[in-house]
Amino acid sequence: MNITELYFSPTGGTQKAADLFTQALAGQVQTVDLCDSRADFSAVSLSAEDLAVIAVPSYGGRVPAVAIQRLSAVHCNGAAAVLMVVYGNRAFEDTMVELEDAAKAAGFHVVAGVAAVAEHSIARQFAAGRPDAQDTAQLAAFAAQVQEKLAAGRTTEPAIPGNRPYKKAGGSGMVPKPTKDCASCGLCAQSCPVQAIDPANPQKVDSHACISCMRCVAVCPHGARKLNPVMLAAANTMLKKVCSDRKENELFL
Known part of the structure; x- marks a missing residue:
């Protein structure tokens, strides 16, 4: 099986989680960095027999708009897709359902979803060091379950959590x-x-x-x-209550 890992990972956490999942699948892997503003994403082409792992971070419970724009340029030709949303131990809210809609609009057939935790990109003390060894084992187990589903010829769509309409997008206003x-x-x-x-x-x-x-x-x-230290301190205070307890990865199959 040919596997294409498409990731939008500005600080590396999303790519790390996606790599751990993809490496546990059996197949030849190519990677596509959706962060590359100079890339021609219309040159990326998959076949109906291929599998895509589409990984994005959750920014305030939404998919970064630029990631959706670049994903829409890919020629997927009906390839199966596993959606991966990576978040900093707070919540991923409507990110996965928005990614599902974007993947379907691009022509992918969604077969699974994964929510994974990685170190928070702004307040880095939250989920520090994640994905860790426990996450690695869990993501490998998820990959095995997805592989088993595909090997059995089951291509049913999973029940993806989230709301339509999506929550209102809002920038953090934190400009380095x-x-x-x-x-x-x-x-x-x-x-x-x-x-x-x-x-x-x-x-x-x-x-x-x-x-x-x-x-x-x-x-x-x-x-x-x-970042502005005053704004960063305020963000840390706001996130402390909701990010302190360890969140676990989830599989939607």
Whole structure:
């Protein structure tokens, strides 16, 4: 079986969870990075016999809009799809049902869904170190169940949780800014999924284009991009109550 892993993973947590799941499947794997603003996603083509693992983070209970736009360009030709939503130990709300609708609109046939936990991209003390060894074992077990379903020729659609209409999308308003340590190397601008950073002047950020994905913070070799400490402290306080207890991964088959 040929497997295509399509992931939108600005800080690496979503890709890590998707990799753990996909590596437990039997098949040849190719990866597609939906964060790459320079890629031609219309050049990606699957066949009806292929399996796609489509992995996105949950941003405030929704799918990042840019991930949906890029997914819609893929030629899926009726390929089966496993949806994976990765969240920072709070909740994934309407993310998976929105991803289901986007995958179906693109022409995929949804056969399973996975909700996985990874380190929170903004408040990194929540779900720190996840996915961990326990998650790895659980995701491998999920992969085995999906493989068993497909091998038995069962292609029924799972009951995906979420609401239609989806909850209102809202930006976090948390835009990382350069500090005095910025060397203007341009790696942040090169890596930004939505080109919100000026490559000619990386200290200039389009706050309206920024999706608060924290990729620039994650890739900066100088640790020179930071959030407003007051806003970060407020976010930490807000999330502490809902993120402190360990959430478990879920399979929808």
